[in-house]
Amino acid sequence: MIPRTRFALLLALPFAALPLASCSSPTSCVTPGGDGPYPAYDYCSEATYPDFTQPRTRWDGTYPELCEGLTGEHAWACTEQLFWQVFQFDHGRRAEAYRALVPLVERVEADGSLDDHHLARLNLRVAQLGVAAMAETGETDLPVGQMQTLLERAHELDPDEIFIEAWLYTLLVNGAIVLGQDLDPYIDHLWAMYDRDPAIVTPTFMAVLAGFPKETGFPDIAAEMVDRFVPEEACGDLCDWEFLRASFGAAGQYFSSAEVYARVGDTEKAREQLELAKASPNYDRWPLRDVVEDALADIDAFTAPFEARGEDEYVTDLLITGTDAACMVCHAPLEGE
Numbered sequence: 001m002i003p004r005t006r007f008a009l010l011l012a013l014p015f016a017a018l019p020l021a022s023c024s025s026p027t028s029c030v031t032p033g034g035d036g037p038y039p040a041y042d043y044c045s046e047a048t049y050p051d052f053t054q055p056r057t058r059w060d061g062t063y064p065e066l067c068e069g070l071t072g073e074h075a076w077a078c079t080e081q082l083f084w085q086v087f088q089f090d091h092g093r094r095a096e097a098y099r100a101l102v103p104l105v106e107r108v109e110a111d112g113s114l115d116d117h118h119l120a121r122l123n124l125r126v127a128q129l130g131v132a133a134m135a136e137t138g139e140t141d142l143p144v145g146q147m148q149t150l151l152e153r154a155h156e157l158d159p160d161e162i163f164i165e166a167w168l169y170t171l172l173v174n175g176a177i178v179l180g181q182d183l184d185p186y187i188d189h190l191w192a193m194y195d196r197d198p199a200i201v202t203p204t205f206m207a208v209l210a211g212f213p214k215e216t217g218f219p220d221i222a223a224e225m226v227d228r229f230v231p232e233e234a235c236g237d238l239c240d241w242e243f244l245r246a247s248f249g250a251a252g253q254y255f256s257s258a259e260v261y262a263r264v265g266d267t268e269k270a271r272e273q274l275e276l277a278k279a280s281p282n283y284d285r286w287p288l289r290d291v292v293e294d295a296l297a298d299i300d301a302f303t304a305p306f307e308a309r310g311e312d313e314y315v316t317d318l319l320i321t322g323t324d325a326a327c328m329v330c331h332a333p334l335e336g337e
């Protein structure tokens with residue numbers, strides 16, 4: 001029931017050409033944008049990171065267009081500028097950026113110019129860009145295996161970082177299902193990760209799990225995770241939901257939760273989540289608010305397509321995460337229109 005074309009229009013943001021490289025004065029110990037603490041940004045360095053308070057750009061022109069030739073922290077900072085620029089604004093350039101950043105990772109891996117923590121984030125980020133290009137922009141010719149390798153490398157470099165492990169695991173679970181492998185070990189590991197950090201694992205996995213056939217047991221696990229998810233308790237200070245890099249994080253999370261409940265046939269809980277989405281920060285600027293209004297006006301029409309699917313069928317295509325707003329449901333720029 002997700003009207004893809006409407007999102008395509010709403011989210012088809014104006015194409016902004018990346019400016020040519022130029023030099024800028026070093027930033028010293030300044031937090032660009034003040035958008036909260038950020039893992040692997042070193043604000044006391046010569047590198048320049050994206051300024052999330054800029055309404056229409058994450059690219060400040062400091063670096064060469066596709067980060068050519070850069071190494072060390074500049075390679076990482078440039079990757080961040082490029083990632084967030086094409087992720088939030090120039091969607092049509094995602095595949096091009098991904099293809100440029102894979103050799104950058106190889107270069108930085110080879111010259112040893114980044115510490116493990118930064119290098120892990122660099123590998124993660126390039127993989128995330130590939131996933132975004134595939135999921136939202138429909139770039140199906142990008143190699144998934146390469147993204148998995150990047151995530152495995154990120155996990156190897158920073159094994160305690162659950163966010164990285166969760167991202168890697170979504171690809172692994174997908175692969176196991178496609179290959180018809182025994183899912184029990186995956187389910188056990190999923191709950192082990194969940195126990196370590198429900199605030200990260202729930203949002204990362206719930207929509208992925210809800211999309212699988214009911215007979216795998218994953219949709220029920222997704223619903224159980226959502227049942228137990230209390231944003232304030234789970235996230236503490238980390239989840240103030242108003243970061244400019246995920247301005248619609250709360251609305252997207254609640255909407256996605258509504259879909260999880262629709263998936264398992266719980267209409268009342270679906271309605272509650274839609275109401276929470278409606279009450280979330282930035283809702284009045286959220287590109288998907290019409291979908292919530294329509295769903296609240298006719299909740300049966302919202303749940304019916306899910307109920308129509310059999311036990312052995314995927315519903316990935318019915319979920320928002322199966323559309324061209326898979327990431328932008330939460331990450332659309334606040335001033336994007």
Ligand code: HEC
Nearest residue numbers: 039128131132135203243246249252253256326327329330
């Ligand atoms: C349900 C909402 C939601 C969806 C859907 C979502 N994200 Fe996020 N994402 C968030 C929130 C919230 C954060 C945390 C903000 C922060 O603290 O950085 C985040 C953080 C991130 C970060 C920064 C992580 C870091 O290194 O700290 C990246 C990159 C990212 N998401 C990419 C994606 C991509 C790619 C997709 C789509 C495949 C996606 N997200 C889908 C809500 C979402």
